Amino acid sequence: MAADQSSVPDAYDDLLEQYGRATYLADANMVLSWDQEVMMPEGGTPARAKQRGAISAVQHDLLVDDDMGEWLDELDGADLPAEEAAAVREIRRQYERKSRVPTDLVEEISEVTSDAHPIWQDARENDDWSTFAPTVERLVDLKREYAEHIDASADPYAVLFADYEPYIDLDTAEGILERLRETLVPLIDDIREADADLHELDGTFPENQQYDLVRETLEALDYDFDRGRLDTAPHPFSSGTQFDARVTARFDESNPLESLGITVHEFGHAAYTQGLPQDAYGSPLGEHRGLTVHESQSRLWENHVGRSRAFWDFFVPRFNAAYGADLSSEQAYEAANQVYEDNLIRVEADELTYHLHIILRFEIERALLSGDLDVEEVPAVWNDKMEEYLGVRPETDAEGCLQDIHWSHGSFGYFPTYSLGSVLAAQLYAAADDDIDSLDAKIRAGEFEDLHTWLTDNVHSHGQRYTTDDLIEQATGESFTADYFLDYAESKFGDLYDLDR
Template sequence: MSSEAQQSEEVYEAFLEHVRKYNYVGDASGVLSWDQQVMMPEGGTPARSKQSSTLSTVHHELLTDDKLSEWLDELDGTVDDEQQAVVREVRRSHERANAIPEDLVKRLSEASSNALPVWEEAKAKSDFSLFEETLEELVELRREYAAAIDPDRDPYEVLFEDYEPYIDIDTAEAILTELREELPALIDAIAESDVEPADPFEGEYDAETQESLVTEALDTLGYDWDRGRLDTAPHPFSTGTQFDARVTTRFAPDDPMGAIGSTIHEFGHASYTLGLSDDDYGTPLGDSRDMTVHESQSRLWENHVGRSKPFWRLFASEVEEQFGITASPQAFYEHANEVYDDNMIRVEADELTYHMHIVVRFEIERDLIRGDLDVSEVPQVWNDKVEEYLGVRPDNDAEGCLQDIHWTHGNFGYFPTYSLGSVLASQLFGAAERELGDLDDDIESGNFDRLYGWLNENVHEHGCRYTTTDLIEEATGEAFTAEYFLDYANKKYGNLYNL
């Protein structure tokens, strides 16, 4: 090895150690956030907000360290392709973080921690006015954040790039527009159909029984309990690392199918996290590739597996045993895929109307950040858009604009990735079946090794080696497209509703 090559290797190792350090701090913040949403006593917020803001400040200091700039400049163009991918990702994070004043980082973190109990109270009382001032503060802070990164660009576009840096906002808007224009005709045809999907559930089911059932679902899918756990939270989520990927769910007495769906959804997130490279933990090569890809994994498992006929031929007997009911796999399949034209809750929405919920949120948060909508107008505009896109009108703020937790975290720009992820899930599943053949028999027999292996080889193990668009082309051989999702939706629901 030449002296120049050896020096470059030494610089890279020092650089990588620094990168690992700030990622470890970020992961510690994630554990505190999980605890606040799952286990922390109600009175813990004042201390937790200080703890979280301190870790955010430390993370920010490490990410903006001048030494990191020097390393990035030294390494650029002098390392191999894999290392260059690390340099690319770190440079992007470093430059964005460097643009954000430390005081703003602290204010954002404290505002988010303090917002959670305010939102919870407002939602419990179904009173947006209790949350209005808090939301206004979060919107202003995020506008300030976007302006610090680039004052000359659309602030919403800047925020969207925090969750999806490699799919441009025009592409995202084009796909959302395509869904908004194409899906209503299918949804309307279903509403006019004479088919009445079966509902095998009657009465109410206690949380303990539902927890036992969703635990069995996780066992069936192959969740690694040595590196995960199941808990409940007001808003289901998954978080963690390849060594500790936790899932949460929630239980409604009259909706056990909702618990099954949300648990499988979060399993999909966790399966991606657990599939990341152990050896590359703490670096971009051991980190997930942004939210569109992450959401594609959860929606693939929730919809293409958990809502499929073969899955219910596999799992129906388990539901019957746990709940003491008798129903055919077809009945469970129909219920899992029933399209509701009167559902106003996003996380309880069916696979089709779900995207209308996303469009509502996308349009509102975009206009809030751009300054085209006042915070005080949110409940009215929300209700008007829900009525326009879904044909129903929320009765109160809890089932309207207070139902989601995302704005509480200051996560403006996140919502589009839900629909983008669903679209990508169909494209990935189609590519997997082209290579592996039809997967129905595998799913029905509970053998998920081939599917998981394909996803691991083509998505998980790459971490952030590729940009999102490059990863999609590497995995599927095609550019990102909504074609597969729309074909899948029309075929599946056309058959189910005799259209």
């Protein structure tokens, strides 16, 4: 039924006002989560779990309130301007999913995930999956129940995946992951058989010096510290709003490139968040377009900028000054792009083997959600898949199935967006390179403004106005494709390792 046009403005304003209140609560909850991972004393968990659970419940109730449904009904078929129609589309999608989930389940999931964080930390520190397994089992059960409420007829993993990537279906994601595996495994095999001897860093790099350098890196990349901050966390992340987008890093005194790569990665996330339109805060038009696009921004800055020859031509004097080193830019470039034979940790993985880490997690998550894998079997299956895909076998659970924080958050369905984002990063960077005169030379000179502007104009400023596919089409002129990433990987690493392919 078409809307009564006289009621449309009021219904739209009322809808956006209530959605805004729910958004503000979610953002407050996000700050509580940041504090729990960065600053909260260890004993704070019981109260924090209750606090976050209560906020999640109130936010959920606002989003599924009967008034929201009535306002959406009034707006059904209304002739709205494009941006307003997009905001209604996104709110309707959330309402239709969330209204099927009981509030008490939302509150329980929030409380269990808050409680799970220190349990995961202790299990990892003590190398003991068995102490974390009951929590994982409970979360798997809760997330299955959650998915069943939304769509009992669908694959539960597909339902959960849609929380993180609403407009790329799981079949498309799985097809891209399969294509990555088919292409990258033989490329990695060729690299491991190559005679190339790439430069490696050696020595001790004090944490305080690393901190100073990564802060200097953020300043060089034009991170806005008036709307952000740099802290440390066991598992680095970025979170926030366009007014307060924070980044975290961690430091290994034997590997300064890790902290540098992490920081540039999280900068990419924060640059996207800071680039969202400020006047649309509290509306879908002021929110990111899903985790595939979000991850594309971090991977673009980390890999296509931070691991490029042009970047190291610009950055190696700063690196040498920080550590009293004498690297050439080519040596630094080689060290930053090693393809490792024995890497066990996803966040320390090189640009190619990283995706095999993602595929492994994707397969385990799907098996857990489908009931084909018991939680207690995860360590053995994890280790077998590591050996099959990466040629290494973890000796401990801490360097195996306990290394990631995501399951303590209940984030089942999240991992595929990492690889999808890497694929999209290559496509976006190719489009930016076509549009920006002498982009390589600008990066070599430490001039990042034009790339910032291109990304803001083509990605950040749109919020959720477009669906993922439409945003990609708008930005690049093409549909989403893995071609750019695979061509980039073959070219870059074929050159580095002198492959004849």
